[in-house]
Amino acid sequence: MEAWDAFVEIYEPLLFRLARSKGFQQADAEDFVQEVLTAVAKAVGRWVETEDRGTFRAWLFRIAQNLAINFMTRPKHQRLGSGDSQIAGLLAQHPDPHGESTQLFSLEYRRELFRWAAEQVRLKVSERQWRLFWMTSIDNQPIAQVAAEFGLSVGSVYIARSRITKRIRETIQTLEEQAR
Amino acid sequence: MTIGSSHLPEERCADQRLYLLLDGDEASPEFQQAAAHVESCAACRDRLTELSGDHDHWQTQRELLTPIADDQPDTGQFYRYRSTETIFAQRRSIDETMVKQMLTAPSHPEMLGRLGRYEVERIIGVGGMGIVLKGFDTELNRPVAIKLLAPHLSRIGAARQRFAREARAAAAVVHEHVVSIHNVESNHANPFLVMQYIPGESLQARVDRGGPLSVSEILRIGVQSASGLAAAHAQGLVHRDVKPANILLENDVDRAYLTDFGLARASDDASLTYTGIVSGTPHYMSPEQADGRALDQRSDLFSLGSVLYFMATGHPPFRAERPMAVLKRTCHDPHRPAWESNAEIPDELSDIIDRLLEKQPERRFATALELQKKLERVLSDLQQGKLRLSRRGKSNRTWWIAAIGLCETALLAGVGYVWMTSAPKQEPPTPIAMPPASTQSVESIQARLQSLEGPQQADLDRLQYELITLEVTPFPEADLKEPTNAQE
Numbered sequence: 001m002e003a004w005d006a007f008v009e010i011y012e013p014l015l016f017r018l019a020r021s022k023g024f025q026q027a028d029a030e031d032f033v034q035e036v037l038t039a040v041a042k043a044v045g046r047w048v049e050t051e052d053r054g055t056f057r058a059w060l061f062r063i064a065q066n067l068a069i070n071f072m073t074r075p076k077h078q079r080l081g082s083g084d085s086q087i088a089g090l091l092a093q094h095p096d097p098h099g100e101s102t103q104l105f106s107l108e109y110r111r112e113l114f115r116w117a118a119e120q121v122r123l124k125v126s127e128r129q130w131r132l133f134w135m136t137s138i139d140n141q142p143i144a145q146v147a148a149e150f151g152l153s154v155g156s157v158y159i160a161r162s163r164i165t166k167r168i169r170e171t172i173q174t175l176e177e178q179a180r
Numbered sequence: 181m182t183i184g185s186s187h188l189p190e191e192r193c194a195d196q197r198l199y200l201l202l203d204g205d206e207a208s209p210e211f212q213q214a215a216a217h218v219e220s221c222a223a224c225r226d227r228l229t230e231l232s233g234d235h236d237h238w239q240t241q242r243e244l245l246t247p248i249a250d251d252q253p254d255t256g257q258f259y260r261y262r263s264t265e266t267i268f269a270q271r272r273s274i275d276e277t278m279v280k281q282m283l284t285a286p287s288h289p290e291m292l293g294r295l296g297r298y299e300v301e302r303i304i305g306v307g308g309m310g311i312v313l314k315g316f317d318t319e320l321n322r323p324v325a326i327k328l329l330a331p332h333l334s335r336i337g338a339a340r341q342r343f344a345r346e347a348r349a350a351a352a353v354v355h356e357h358v359v360s361i362h363n364v365e366s367n368h369a370n371p372f373l374v375m376q377y378i379p380g381e382s383l384q385a386r387v388d389r390g391g392p393l394s395v396s397e398i399l400r401i402g403v404q405s406a407s408g409l410a411a412a413h414a415q416g417l418v419h420r421d422v423k424p425a426n427i428l429l430e431n432d433v434d435r436a437y438l439t440d441f442g443l444a445r446a447s448d449d450a451s452l453t454y455t456g457i458v459s460g461t462p463h464y465m466s467p468e469q470a471d472g473r474a475l476d477q478r479s480d481l482f483s484l485g486s487v488l489y490f491m492a493t494g495h496p497p498f499r500a501e502r503p504m505a506v507l508k509r510t511c512h513d514p515h516r517p518a519w520e521s522n523a524e525i526p527d528e529l530s531d532i533i534d535r536l537l538e539k540q541p542e543r544r545f546a547t548a549l550e551l552q553k554k555l556e557r558v559l560s561d562l563q564q565g566k567l568r569l570s571r572r573g574k575s576n577r578t579w580w581i582a583a584i585g586l587c588e589t590a591l592l593a594g595v596g597y598v599w600m601t602s603a604p605k606q607e608p609p610t611p612i613a614m615p616p617a618s619t620q621s622v623e624s625i626q627a628r629l630q631s632l633e634g635p636q637q638a639d640l641d642r643l644q645y646e647l648i649t650l651e652v653t654p655f656p657e658a659d660l661k662e663p664t665n666a667q668e
């Protein structure tokens with residue numbers, strides 16, 4: 001899997017949603033997304049200078065997280081700033097793990113992570129299998145009822161939703177291992 | 181991993197068989213057997229659910245995938261914002277797969293493929309009609325740009341004919357400020373034409389990157405474009421799609437080239453004069469073009485006026501959220517004069533632009549040649565220090581003449597407007613003022629990499645390695661970036 005692609009695919013919608021939840025208009029939210037991603041890219045050199053740096057992948061996710069949380073705790077119209085010293089400051093700064101912004105961030109991060117993984121898996125399964133999974137696992141419809149509706153056996157609905165769930169879980173797991 | 185837990189007494193209830201159902205090949209006999217068992221064993225159905233993800237996972241999955249705000253609950257589609265850069269990057273990988281299928285195997289592994297005697301290096305751009313490739317002519321030893329008719333059009337006779345006609349028309353124009361057509365292969369399964377390769381960027385990309393140009397640059401590019409246009413007009417052609425993305429600027433030499441006669445048609449081709457369909461980019465269209473009525477070479481002068489305006493201000497003269505609204509404004513609204521947006525623009529240039537942007541063709545310059553002469557005179561005055569900056573702030577605003585009665589018919593009659601939303605060739609409604617972040621990112625990463633040295637070399641290698649092992653280019657390359665492609 002491609003780390004940067006996955007990173008952008010998760011972070012773009014995430015940052016956008018965070019900005020919107022802060023009351024940003026569409027265009028401003030789009031600017032904000034670009035701003036954070038640019039700041040992250042500009043800070044790549046910092047990764048090299050960090051003592052206990054871990055992998056590049058993990059670093060990508062961590063710095064973006066700090067930037068986003070830092071942004072949310074700022075006044076609305078203050079620009080993020082992507083100068084080197086500001087980046088250094090943001091990296092050194094550890095957001096309060098119990099702070100409101102951190103909580104919101106981790107919820108929205110989990111949401112985008114699941115959605116991203118679901119999209120990956122959806123591409124690889126048939127539309128019918130996806131519907132079976134969706135109706136019984138997300139919409140919470142009774143399995144027997146859905147099976148009857150599709151003219152399938154109960155067992156095959158169980159199999160379809162379980163296969164998809166496992167793949168979603170593994171997709172998330174793989175990404176998290178790489179981003180740790 | 182607990183295999184055969186105590187609550188599963190029967191041997192055939194073993195976890196291994198359930199894992200087969202989760203990961204195995206659905207067509208295999210083992211899978212079928214296990215599936216048949218699960219049908220009659222409730223314990224295994226529960227165990228199957230548990231093995232695919234624990235209770236927490238199922239619950240979190242439901243909570244987080246449940247539609248919210250902008251999602252489409254019926255289709256289960258999530259609303260996940262993506263920037264245009266990301267969308268283009270995804271498109272590009274799809275495009276590459278598609279293009280590779282049209283090419284034969286390359287002679288060098290770093291090439292994309294081969295097309296006759298041409299080695300294809302990469303995709304320059306993708307548009308509604310075709311794909312533009314950077315290639316190398318192995319017989320004549322020179323780089324070329326190859327325009328390939330899109331595969332879905334190659335099977336359509338009319339599209340092939342139009343492609344051939346476009347190529348013939350464009351090949352007839354030989355001029356130092358028009359991109360030359362070297363060769364046309366219309367009998368190939370996927371027809372293509374081979375053009376002069378211009379290393380550089382489009383005017384669109386230049387302005388997006390650096391903002392409005394200096395007065396002398398505007399005049400120079402204006403003079404050269406007008407002379408190229410005059411050459412096309414002398415062949416009886418109307419370009420029909422003069423816009424910043426179709427003006428290429430060669431690196432290191434001060435030379436502009438007019439390209440992409442994609443919509444150009446011989447003006448005596450009656451069957452195509454009035455099609456009732458407006459196609460192309462709306463921002464640089466003339467009112468008569470927006471109107472779908474017969475047009476002549478003065479339509480190109482309006483478009484070139486819009487291009488001069490774009491160079492002077494960084495944006496086209498008429499802007500709106502939707503393409504239809506752009507056309508309406510083009511037809512009915514006066515433009516804001518260039519000197520109001522940019523105080524550096526001298527009256528002489530601003531006046532030329534105003535004249536080109538006249539709604540009625542007869543009020544514009546009569547020919548591209550006349551425009552070229554006019555621009556040359558202003559350029560020479562500028563070089564001799566004879567120009568003054570605009571001092572017009574207070575004077576009478578006589579710069580526009582409202583168009584009355586023009587444009588009504590077609591807009592009301594519902595002209596079909598081909599807004600190729602799926603084609604990245606289209607400019608976004610408003611130009612992007614700053615370079616897209618991912619372009620900056622590539623540059624800044626490269627700069628960072630280059631600025632590192634000495635003891636950090638190991639780190640550099642590691643970073644480089646990680647970037648390489650991303651398998652796909654981590655950022656879209658600048659020269660592939662839509663919508664500001666050169667040579668599209």
Ligand SMILES: [Zn+2]
Pocket residue numbers: 190192193217221222223224
């Ligand atoms: Zn059983």
